[in-house]
Amino acid sequence: MSEIKARSSAPLIKVLLRDPSLPERVRNASAPELIRWIDEIGLEDSGEVIAFANTQQIEAIFDEDLWKPIKMGEDEKFDADRFGAWLEILSEIGLDKAVEKIVEMDEEFLVMAFSTLVWVAEADWLEGNCEANPRIEKIIESRLTFEIDNYILFGKSEQSWDIFISLIAAMDTYHHSFLYRILDRCFNFLSQEAATEDDLYEILSDEEQVVDDVAYEREKRREAQGFVTPAIARSFLKLCDMSLDVEDHVAPKHLLLKKLSASDEVVKGHSKDLVPGSHTKYKNVKAIFEKYPKQNNLFMEQINFLANSLMSGWDWKNEERRPGRALEMVLEICEEGLKDSSEEFSSFLRSFRIGWRKNKRT
Secondary structure (H helix, E strand, C coil): CCCCCCCCCHHHHHHHHHCCCHHHHHHHCCHHHHHHHHHHHCHHHCHHHHCCCCHHHHHHHHHHHCEEECCCCCCEEECHHHHHHHHHHHHCCCHHHHHHHHHCCCHHHHHHHHHHHEEEEEHHHHHHHCCCCHHHHHHCCCCCEEEECCEEEEECCCCCHHHHHHHHHHHHHHCHHHHHHHHHHHHHHHHHHHHCCHHHCCCCCHHHHHHHHHHHHHHHHHHHCCCCCHHHHHHHHHHHCCCCCCCCCCCCHHHCCCCCCHHHCCCCCCCCCCCCCCCCCCHHHHHHHHHCHHHHHHHHHHHHHHHHHHHHHCCCCCCCCCHHHHHHHHHHHHHHHHCCCCCCCCCHHHHHHHHHHHHCCC
8 A cells, every 4th residue: 555655653553452442442432533543643554443433433534534625725625545545444454344334325425436536437338439539538548447247447546446446346246236326327427428518518517516415415514513614714714804894694693692791791700711821811812701601602612613714714824734723813813802992792703803804814
């Protein structure tokens, strides 16, 4: 697996593998925790850990690990090479076990993912179309081919090709009908593309629609977990550059307070310290948390939204993009927005916008 770049951390993997409770620890771990392990160990050395993860955990990891922006702040795109690397790791637990995990995954996701690795054609259809279409001619020039019944698969990349074909063969043995549904849909992508005139291509193709649908479902899952998509993050940061008179229609509605009241205020001496470093650097932010303890959970959601907006939508340039640094920046900007403000506090989203304009961040 030379294609997978090693970032091995031998001490951690040794500690994990010596732990007799590893299977239970993996099954009880959240996706972010498993991702941290994988990042530290290196994907190429994580097979023995991933073997204990269930399909739902692997799908949650895929939501995070297989989608990356080409450029920071842009929309995230599916990384076919990374998916191929994951197939290699899954195959280490045995092809039969890997296939069982794969067929439990969302079928729309698999159609999209498989189509990023191969073109699929029916042999009979290919005979009548290859000479009439230059694009089809170019596709069949691929030296990576695999025939399975009436289908011919043409590899788009050499990376992970052998493992992918081994998994396809195993799926044909154990889950024939499931595999053929996927291959048939992948073939439809190619046949539709071959039959469509470029100047009439005004609507999304079936393949593009599947990619959009899978990406949309992923975004919904991540938004429910508090993540902010690059598109929403960019829109919110653009709003921050505008006049404060412009109403916020970008942030989730549940984060926008109508009005704080005396009933939200604290009985003196019963506040909790929820803001890191607040004793010295973020006195005004801390004061808001102390004054309105009943809204502290909402305040934390607001701050998390702001930090995730910076993570997803801000151009970090030469600065290291880290969640901890994003949180620090949010607290710094909110603190600046609260200083000498003539406005009555309404939300940290508003304070952030005030502080952002004061600093004129770009």
